[in-house]
Amino acid sequence: MKILVGVKRVVDYAVKVRVAQGTVELANVKQSMNPFCEIAVEEAVRLKESNIAKEVIALSIGPKQCTETLRTALAMGCDRGIHIQTDLRTDYMELQPLAIAKLFQQIVAEKEKPDLILLGKQGIDSDCGQVGPMLAGLLQCPQVTFAAKVESKDNGFLVERETDAGTESIHIQTLPAVITCDLRLNEPRYATLPNIMKAKKKPVETILAETMGIDLTPRNPVLQVMEPPPRKDGIKVADVDALIDKLRNEAKVLA
Amino acid sequence: MASIFFSSSRRKILSCSRSPPFIFTLRRLHQPYNSLTESDIQVFSEILGHNPSLLLPASDPIVTAASTDWTGHYGPAPARLLLRPQTTAQVSALLRYCHERRLPIVPQGGKTGLVGGSVPTRAHQEIILQLQQMNQITALDPLMGIVTCQAGVVLQNLQDYCADQGWLVPLDLGAKGTCQIGGNLSTNAGGPYFRKYGSLAGNVLGLEVVLADGRILDYNYRQRNNLKDNTGYKWHQLFLGSEGTLGIITGVTLACAPLPRSKQAAFVACASYNQVLLVLQKARQYLGEILAAMESMDAAIWTLVEASGRHKMPLSAETLRSDSAVLEGGPFFLLIDTHGSNADHDQEKWQTFLEAVQNDILNGVLAQDMKQYQSFWQIRESANPTVAQLGYTYKYDVSLPIAQFQDWIQEMRLERLGPLGRTESSLVNANWGHILDGNLHFNVTTIGEREVQKDLVNALEPYVFHSILKRGGSISAEHGLGQAKNHLLPSVHNEITLDWMRSMKALLDPKMILNPGKFLPVSS
Numbered sequence: 001m002k003i004l005v006g007v008k009r010v011v012d013y014a015v016k017v018r019v020a021q022g023t024v025e026l027a028n029v030k031q032s033m034n035p036f037c038e039i040a041v042e043e044a045v046r047l048k049e050s051n052i053a054k055e056v057i058a059l060s061i062g063p064k065q066c067t068e069t070l071r072t073a074l075a076m077g078c079d080r081g082i083h084i085q086t087d088l089r090t091d092y093m094e095l096q097p098l099a100i101a102k103l104f105q106q107i108v109a110e111k112e113k114p115d116l117i118l119l120g121k122q123g124i125d126s127d128c129g130q131v132g133p134m135l136a137g138l139l140q141c142p143q144v145t146f147a148a149k150v151e152s153k154d155n156g157f158l159v160e161r162e163t164d165a166g167t168e169s170i171h172i173q174t175l176p177a178v179i180t181c182d183l184r185l186n187e188p189r190y191a192t193l194p195n196i197m198k199a200k201k202k203p204v205e206t207i208l209a210e211t212m213g214i215d216l217t218p219r220n221p222v223l224q225v226m227e228p229p230p231r232k233d234g235i236k237v238a239d240v241d242a243l244i245d246k247l248r249n250e251a252k253v254l255a
Numbered sequence: 256m257a258s259i260f261f262s263s264s265r266r267k268i269l270s271c272s273r274s275p276p277f278i279f280t281l282r283r284l285h286q287p288y289n290s291l292t293e294s295d296i297q298v299f300s301e302i303l304g305h306n307p308s309l310l311l312p313a314s315d316p317i318v319t320a321a322s323t324d325w326t327g328h329y330g331p332a333p334a335r336l337l338l339r340p341q342t343t344a345q346v347s348a349l350l351r352y353c354h355e356r357r358l359p360i361v362p363q364g365g366k367t368g369l370v371g372g373s374v375p376t377r378a379h380q381e382i383i384l385q386l387q388q389m390n391q392i393t394a395l396d397p398l399m400g401i402v403t404c405q406a407g408v409v410l411q412n413l414q415d416y417c418a419d420q421g422w423l424v425p426l427d428l429g430a431k432g433t434c435q436i437g438g439n440l441s442t443n444a445g446g447p448y449f450r451k452y453g454s455l456a457g458n459v460l461g462l463e464v465v466l467a468d469g470r471i472l473d474y475n476y477r478q479r480n481n482l483k484d485n486t487g488y489k490w491h492q493l494f495l496g497s498e499g500t501l502g503i504i505t506g507v508t509l510a511c512a513p514l515p516r517s518k519q520a521a522f523v524a525c526a527s528y529n530q531v532l533l534v535l536q537k538a539r540q541y542l543g544e545i546l547a548a549m550e551s552m553d554a555a556i557w558t559l560v561e562a563s564g565r566h567k568m569p570l571s572a573e574t575l576r577s578d579s580a581v582l583e584g585g586p587f588f589l590l591i592d593t594h595g596s597n598a599d600h601d602q603e604k605w606q607t608f609l610e611a612v613q614n615d616i617l618n619g620v621l622a623q624d625m626k627q628y629q630s631f632w633q634i635r636e637s638a639n640p641t642v643a644q645l646g647y648t649y650k651y652d653v654s655l656p657i658a659q660f661q662d663w664i665q666e667m668r669l670e671r672l673g674p675l676g677r678t679e680s681s682l683v684n685a686n687w688g689h690i691l692d693g694n695l696h697f698n699v700t701t702i703g704e705r706e707v708q709k710d711l712v713n714a715l716e717p718y719v720f721h722s723i724l725k726r727g728g729s730i731s732a733e734h735g736l737g738q739a740k741n742h743l744l745p746s747v748h749n750e751i752t753l754d755w756m757r758s759m760k761a762l763l764d765p766k767m768i769l770n771p772g773k774f775l776p777v778s779s
Contacts, residue, residue, distance in 0.1 A: 014625035016419075028516050030598065032624030068602075072623045190569045190627065193523070193609060193619035 001053045004114035005044045007060045008034040009069040010125040023093055023225050033069050036120025040181045042188040043150055044118050045077035052152045055079050057112060061103055062090045067204055074199035075191035086209035088216060091125035099216045101134035106212055114176060121146050121180040132180035142177040144170050148184040288359045288379060291335045295356060299338060302348045311337040321383050322375050329371035334383045341388040343463060343471060343505045351469025359768050360384050362499035364438025367430035369650060370737030372498045376772040386437050392416050400511035401480045406437025406504045422511035425452035429636035437504045443496030445733030447548035449692045452512050461508030462491035467764040476506050498735055499770040501763045515594035517601045520631045522569050523619035525587045526580035528661035533615045538591055541608035545595040549691040550635050552588040556685035560641050566634050569620035578617055584661055586617060590635050638687045642700045647707055651697040651719050655728030660695055671714045694732040720746060736774045744776050
């Protein structure tokens with residue numbers, strides 16, 4: 001079985017995001033692999049380690065620094081990487097989920113033909129969660145989002161997914177399929193030094209996005225980007241009466 | 256004859272200094288502190304604006320908590336009262352009154368010290384004066400990176416505030432979420448970044464101190480904030496590391512470093528201490544100016560942290576130990592941290608370094624994002640809390656030549672701990688430290704036992720101190736003296752030096768009201 005994993009390069013999870021010149025500031029800001037993509041890579045590598053998959057390919061879309069993100073994926077155990085190079089911003093400002101899904105579709109349908117596509121459930125920059133479902137729609141194949149457990153079953157997969165109402169079990173009977181990964185699926189491994197060294201020798205193929213013949217123009221204009229208003233300081237109240245008064249008359253949450 | 260020694264006039268003190276030892280002995284024998292009276296409390300209340308949350312009686316459980324130090328080795332010793340001034344003027348008024356009335360005081364910050372320096376002593380039952388209300392960051396010059404703040408600012412808050420504007424406070428410790436900058440200054444705190452960013456004292460540009468008699472001394476704190484200034488005796492440096500025995504620090508002007516844009520960290524495991532030294536030298540050579548910290552953790556502490564189950568460990572001591580190359584005491588773990596202005600450049604340096612050390616290490620893990628970077632540091636910073644939870648820990652914070660670390664540890668284990676015949680599950684020696692700075696934390700923990708054990712103390716002391724001094728090391732690298740190590744001072748310094756220290760103390764605190772029983776040896 002061949003698995004394709006999407007890995008997105010985003011502003012590091014631990015970094016405080018700022019707005020500059022009307023957009024999210026990226027210059028000199030630390031960027032790393034999207035945490036949900038890390039989980040997807042980990043799951044793909046585990047499937048390979050349990051002999052369910054034979055090859056794992058990592059795919060990343062973005063500027064030349066995406067090769068670093070791909071090297072992390074390779075150090076975690078992927079076999080090779082594909083880099084679709086573009087200088088368009090991938091945090092929703094320029095390249096948006098539909099275009100990303102179409103780029104993925106071309107790689108899946110015409111180039112690699114994987115049996116399983118593993119993606120993070122959403123990018124922590126755009127927070128859209130749309131590429132997985134859009135890709136499955138374009139491919140006309142099954143999709144299970146927010147996967148918390150993935151098990152091989154017959155010739156498909158048994159996936160548990162997290163919903164607001166509880167956990168749901170879905171049996172994917174035909175492949176290829178798209179699974180998007182949620183937090184509880186696994187804990188990604190660290191990249192050990194020997195594996196980092198080995199990763200340097202694994203092949204990474206670069207394709208220029210403009211040569212793929214897909215319309216990449218954004219469909220949704222971004223009107224404004226702003227920081228959330230600063231949180232007001234909390235207050236301490238002297239007693240329960242004061243609390244009820246505030247809740248009733250200031251916060252207006254009590255009748 | 257006794258009365259002239261109680262006068263605070265300088266002339267009489269100078270005349271006393273002709274034969275100091277005699278005078279100080281006499282002073283200590285006749286050293287009445289007065290008892291706290293209702294009218295004292297009235298005065299304090301008045302000074303603190305009759306705000307009930309700023310003055311707590313000894314019976315309040317908060318005061319009991321404030322009377323026990325972090326290690327639990329000291330206290331709770333009863334305190335007479337707890338005061339929480341909100342301004343320098345209030346600190347001054349309180350001290351002026353206490354000086355007149357001869358009431359002893361223990362200044363207290365975050366109470367994270369490890370030598371019992373910030374809690375009351377049974378002998379004197381001091382009034383606790385907490386600086387926590389004075390937590391304002393007054394100013395940060397965005398161009399120069401000079402920050403001015405009050406002594407009660409929590410270190411982490413100061414770090415976050417400065418980081419927001421692109422500046423790095425040149426001090427970091429595991430206790431950052433609780434410790435206050437005033438306490439850091441009073442103990443001249445060390446931390447892992449000493450080598451790269453210099454000592455805390457070196458970065459202090461200005462200081463505001465309230466003396467025992469209430470006078471407020473200001474050295475470039477309120478009016479002037481300059482990196483360079485050579486206009487007078489740098490008296491403010493005397494207060495750094497004086498542990499509240501010469502004056503109470505109420506404000507500081509600190510020089511910050513530019514916030515590094517690129518931070519990288521790796522944990523590596525070495526089979527032997529010789530390999531550790533090789534990695535250290537190569538790190539200096541290949542990482543050069545970006546090398547910010549190198550922390551060591553031995554197999555014992557790594558195993559304990561692993562067993563606590565609180566962290567996802569990047570490496571396993573158990574797995575590595577089975578490697579035949581691992582020698583006595585190994586494997587050894589090193590946290591290597593770099594700070595730089597350009598991630599691409601730093602990664603190139605790291606590549607060269609990792610290639611250079613690949614035969615000197617068993618394995619290693621490189622952080623791939625900031626979350627991993629932070630969790631590596633959390634693992635390192637959990638060393639102290641982990642052993643503290645397991646049982647009574649005998650802690651020794653020493654400096655010695657880096658090449659001798661493991662040799663000294665082996666000496667302690669073979670000659671002092673081994674002969675006690677304890678099992679591995681009842682007694683453990685775990686060691687970690689700021690290896691780049693030559694600072695080792697030697698810890699002995701009695702697992703499951705919370706009481707101090709005489710035979711263990713005798714096995715360890717004074718041997719630890721004598722053996723360290725014999726190797727030209729320091730018996731307290733960064734934790735200070737407090738009431739834990741003040742009695743050792745005569746083994747470290749000669750009489751001339753000790754005498755000079757006592758003279759300074761007499762000059763600044765003739766009535767001995769500031770933190771009695773701490774820092775300087777108490778004469779019997």
